[in-house]
Amino acid sequence: MYRDTWAEINLNHIRTNLSVIRQTLSAQVKLMAVVKANGYGHGDVETARSAELAGADYLAVAYLDEAIHLRTKGIKLPILILTPIKPDDVQLAIAFDLMLTVTSAAWFEEMRVFKEEAYCSKLKVHVKMDTGLGRIGIKTKEEWDEIVPWLRAADIVVDGFYTHFATAGMADTTYLDQQAQRFMTMMGWSETSSIRVNHFHCAGSAAALRFPHLAMDMVRIGAAMYGFYPQNLISHLQLEPALSLHSRLIQVKKLMKGEFLGYDNLYQAEADEWIGTIPIGYADGWSQRMQHTELLIEGQRAPIVGKICMDQLMVRLPEYCEEGTLVTLIGKQGDEEITFNELAAHIGSVSQEISTSLTARVAREYTGKKEAGAKWVKQTLPFTSSSVKM
Template identity: 65%
Template structure:
């Protein structure tokens, strides 16, 4: 690791979270682990392997290229691509044994125009219904009726029928209940049409954990497998974050009251203060919205001051520190911790928005028995080297 800035990831926590979720599900319900967006920033292959070890039945990704990367990495679990692909990409998807999302008859018309037959193969699909999220999926009975003849073709295998909730993480459940009723109506319509469907699914992480009755045949677990849950709610099982983020102080200086720090003079020292600089910035995914967010140094809270630049950020330190002191941006030092919920509230976003923003410039350190002594995110702090601070 050439730059002392790294994300530390424990895949065992991903496995533990999935096992905890599975323990809440009715018997026979299958579990689809969502590993899109590079495993929510944790590493797609590593997250997929952790899911396999936890007994996941399926994986899900957003795009075809994500599925192809998993296959190239040796992943053999069934993979559902949640975003429809182009009909001219179907041959490639079938060669890699991938399951596709379909939403309308027009897609099938274009597929048949290009490939009237599938050369004796079967295309495995999940049909997506839009019950109120307003993103993708068919919406009306007429759209469903137009889909039925295409789905009934002998070379089409309808493996699933699903929807996604818009408000599963909110305390008010009225809209979720409306979506659930609409999905029940569409399931009835589907069954009456004679289309054989193996898996009906509608519940993501929050819905699956809050409302086991919505588990149906399968649940899709994304956020919860990485330890994330809506901040306003309490999960019914313990969920452990699998990622922590660390850097080190590269310079420490004493500044006088009234001196400025950072671009655009965005921060002016309120008193004589210790200021530290750490080599992490918005090019690593730590965006300028994190200005004012807490970090930990020497087991105490510090705060990011001034505008976060591309490669560095500055901290108002709680005490005189030294270059080489560990900076924890997410995780624990001693009795203090900075949580995903706290940071998500700071940016008015979601925990997964933070981890998926982390870029490839950041080194990823995966915890295992050999590394634990050196990089355990529950350790007080890690100090690779120390120098005396500079007084300016």
């Protein structure tokens, strides 16, 4: 690390969060840990290994390249790709023993051109149903009837049948209840079509924690494993954020009353002030939407002033501080804390937008590998072709 800006990832918190969540589930319910988007910005390989150590049964990612990366790093848990892949990549998915999300008969028809040895290598799929989120998935009975013949093929294994809720993090459950009822109806379609389905799942983090009756055969835990969840609606659980963000002052200067600071003269000192410069900016994922937020220095809150730059930002210090003084942008110092929830509310978004926005320029440092011991070391062995199930 050649600059003083880094994110610290506590892998113990990830494992503990998953263990706490696991204890709320019935023994027969499987847990799918979602490690897409580089583990929500926490590191995909590290969070995948932590999830497995915590007892996860499955992993999920968004894209094929994310799944292949995990396989090449020695991750062997079953992996579901949540976004449909291109039909011509089907052989690659089979070679790496990956499960695919499917949403249409048209995909299967095109895929058949590329899938070799149709009845030798099995293709495992999860059928995505659109119950009201409106993103991807089968919405009508007609669409389902079109895909059924493809699902009955001897080389197709329907490992899952699932949907995703649009409002699981909102207090009003009216729309969620409507989606759940639609999904129950759609589950009936699979039964009357004599399609054998290994797992039915509809609950992501918020739904799984709030509504245990929706756990079904499996739950998909993404945001909650990193400590992101609607605390006001789930007061019976205490999950810990796994990521904190830190930097150091690289320069401290005196700004005199009336002087301007930063691009476009956006800030003007109302009195003589001490200003500190910190090496993080919007190219690191700390966007200009973070203007007017605060950070911690020597246990005190200090406001960001002026426009956030590409590589640096400025803060009004509570008093003179030495260059090199630790600054915390997310996390605790003494009795003060800057939380993801606070920052997400400021930008009108969710905590995971902040963590996934942190770019590769921000070094990740991990704590908790030592506690995992030999089990962690064992899982660093690379994935090889001999371990692929064909």
